[in-house]
Amino acid sequence: xxxxxxxxxxxxxPGLEDADAWRAWARAPQPLAHEGCPDVQFLPALLRRRCxxxxxxxxxxxYEACPxxxxxxxxxxxxxxxxxxxESIPMLDRLAEEQPISPTKFSHTVHNAxxxxxxxxxxxxRASSSVAAQENTFACGYLEALAxxxxxxGSSVLLVMADVPLAPTFAKLVEEPVAAYGLALLLATEGDGxxxxxxxxxxxxxxxxxxxxxxxxxxxxxxxxxxxxxxGAGSHRWLWLRHDAxxxxxx
Amino acid sequence: xxxxxxxxxxxxxxLGMLTALGRSLDEIWPRLLAGDSSQLSVREDLVxxxxxxxxxxxxxxxxxxxxxxxxxxxxxxxxxxxxxxIETAVRDAVTAAGRDRVAVVMGSSTSGVGDAxxxxxxxxxxxxxxxxxxxEQLEFGGASGFVADLLDLRGPTxxxxxxxxxxxxALATARSLLTLGVADAVIAGATDTLCGLTTNGxxxxxxxxxxxxxxxxxxxxxxxxGEGSALFLxxxxxxxxxxxxxxxxSEAHHMSAPDPNGAGAEAAxxxxxxxxxxxxxxxxxxxxxxxxxxxxxxxxxxAIARTFPAPPPCSSAKPLVGxxxxxxxxxxxxxxxxxxxxxxxxxxxxxxHAYDGDRDPExxxxxxxxxxxxxxxxxxxxxxxGFGGNNCSLVLAGPPL
Numbered sequence: 001x002x003x004x005x006x007x008x009x010x011x012x013x014p015g016l017e018d019a020d021a022w023r024a025w026a027r028a029p030q031p032l033a034h035e036g037c038p039d040v041q042f043l044p045a046l047l048r049r050r051c052x053x054x055x056x057x058x059x060x061x062x063y064e065a066c067p068x069x070x071x072x073x074x075x076x077x078x079x080x081x082x083x084x085x086x087e088s089i090p091m092l093d094r095l096a097e098e099q100p101i102s103p104t105k106f107s108h109t110v111h112n113a114x115x116x117x118x119x120x121x122x123x124x125x126r127a128s129s130s131v132a133a134q135e136n137t138f139a140c141g142y143l144e145a146l147a148x149x150x151x152x153x154g155s156s157v158l159l160v161m162a163d164v165p166l167a168p169t170f171a172k173l174v175e176e177p178v179a180a181y182g183l184a185l186l187l188a189t190e191g192d193g194x195x196x197x198x199x200x201x202x203x204x205x206x207x208x209x210x211x212x213x214x215x216x217x218x219x220x221x222x223x224x225x226x227x228x229x230x231x232g233a234g235s236h237r238w239l240w241l242r243h244d245a246x247x248x249x250x251x
Numbered sequence: 252x253x254x255x256x257x258x259x260x261x262x263x264x265x266l267g268m269l270t271a272l273g274r275s276l277d278e279i280w281p282r283l284l285a286g287d288s289s290q291l292s293v294r295e296d297l298v299x300x301x302x303x304x305x306x307x308x309x310x311x312x313x314x315x316x317x318x319x320x321x322x323x324x325x326x327x328x329x330x331x332x333x334x335x336x337i338e339t340a341v342r343d344a345v346t347a348a349g350r351d352r353v354a355v356v357m358g359s360s361t362s363g364v365g366d367a368x369x370x371x372x373x374x375x376x377x378x379x380x381x382x383x384x385x386x387e388q389l390e391f392g393g394a395s396g397f398v399a400d401l402l403d404l405r406g407p408t409x410x411x412x413x414x415x416x417x418x419x420x421a422l423a424t425a426r427s428l429l430t431l432g433v434a435d436a437v438i439a440g441a442t443d444t445l446c447g448l449t450t451n452g453x454x455x456x457x458x459x460x461x462x463x464x465x466x467x468x469x470x471x472x473x474x475x476x477g478e479g480s481a482l483f484l485x486x487x488x489x490x491x492x493x494x495x496x497x498x499x500x501s502e503a504h505h506m507s508a509p510d511p512n513g514a515g516a517e518a519a520x521x522x523x524x525x526x527x528x529x530x531x532x533x534x535x536x537x538x539x540x541x542x543x544x545x546x547x548x549x550x551x552x553x554a555i556a557r558t559f560p561a562p563p564p565c566s567s568a569k570p571l572v573g574x575x576x577x578x579x580x581x582x583x584x585x586x587x588x589x590x591x592x593x594x595x596x597x598x599x600x601x602x603x604h605a606y607d608g609d610r611d612p613e614x615x616x617x618x619x620x621x622x623x624x625x626x627x628x629x630x631x632x633x634x635x636x637g638f639g640g641n642n643c644s645l646v647l648a649g650p651p652l
Contacts, residue, residue, distance in 0.1 A: 002254050002431055050506075076501075081392060083412070088364070088448070095368055095447045096375040098299040106452030107507035107638055110360065111391055111412035116639025119501040125518065127499030128641060129420055132391035133409035140409035147427030151497065151526075153255040169371070173386040189255050200407060200433055202351055235405045 010064035032179035057182035065184035071122035079141025139238035195243030267336030271306035286603035306477025306573025324363030354406035354434035358417030358441030360577030363388035365446030414637030419580025440482035441581035464543035477573020481585035496527025502640025513554030535629030541567020556615035566604035580635030591649035
């Protein structure tokens, strides 16, 4: 069991744009919306123009979950199953026609483009990683955030998980809850917040299948009073336990 | 004890590797020591209207098993070939740890995008994607999911994709997973393969050299692109070759160019030394990121000159294998692993810095390794710097003398 404190959170999906909306959603969850992306007026115009819809969601939730005076100091983990693949498709089309591709577009479709944009916007010079893990991307992003806490227990780690619906070229190849959404968690080894523990579990443990992404299901659990949460698909299960829950107090 | 207070050994127990220098450690080692650039080749099929010198892995690669056809792409075939080299050590580790306790952390910046390009060309011709194409071939997570599904592993499995520091980062995370106790063995490394997207992308950025890359030369004209795979079996064993230090930084500067003063590179190297508990003068050799671009070489030399009061011999492997992008951090850690592994009578051989010898006088002066050079055995440092200003330096150390 690996403990951590969730110091802050922020989430975004079209129509669910503040904490109260998410609390209401958590009480009566429904599939998330697909279309739209947040305003990122806090970014300089030059950076804003470079932001894909995914980058807008990631930077908006990252800025909301991280207090201004900490944005330059946190380590960051950006997790996304699909990353900027939608932005790569027009480049793949151009390659198929033997046309040159734009250098700026090329450098902004790397999986860590959002990390780079955040680093530039927030003047953050700390460690940053970008994760993808198929249907387990949220849990593995969380684990990568714990890996950063392991390397630097005195720092907070800002975990940002987001995805947008895949473009039609590839959409029918993937079965998943289709949604545009982002969740940012500010994690630390100590401080005020919700104390939770994480562990892996064997695939026999169960886990639940939802009509919304796992990150949203995690947030629903975080806002609930439930003692534990088991997520996961295929041969992987991930377990979160509330630190003050009776089960963990007796353990 | 809290998992955050623990410190564990981190052994890089076994290494499988493919690069332009060869398809096994036995093939790679003598060519590495000779500073042999003759394995680079010229390709006409990657960028329209341009011949490109590249570091391509020679020969055919093994086929991904039919049952895993959803993962069948050149990137995963190369991973499979690297895995085959360490099959016995991996099998023993899985038996000892149990398949729930073996994690997979892969770095990649391309995954199977080369195969997606073919699928989309098919779509342009016929209206539908190639029927052999599956999304798992393309998505970054597939680079690690393939390894876990191939070996039926059930530990945490994920891909790190931070451009050209991805491979170094995978080793950093492997060590953290072992220390946190979520796994007892980790298959960690990186694979990147030559494809249209990266070769055309870097060409568009005007950083690809027409000749073999010539790092630190006043005549340098940019990068030679390459491909490769390096996979390590990583455990908590105390002996052997250890990952001693990890240093990371971001640059807050530019998406595709390093900070010209080298502050990010310096921060990563200093953090790696601090993490290893070593003074700069303990380092026997530095494997440069050394891409051969005007900016990289200037900022990296400056950063080394500031970090090391008396820098050790340095060299770049890029003229031998090309810039293997997302794999570079793992491939070049693999080269460092070989230097330490082949330690002999208290000394290690170094990779010669293969360039035209016409050093750019504008660069901060750092010593360069030459052919046949040996130094007293000691820890070595490997640099990997990526797009988005994402840096990761590693310190590897051999067994005590």
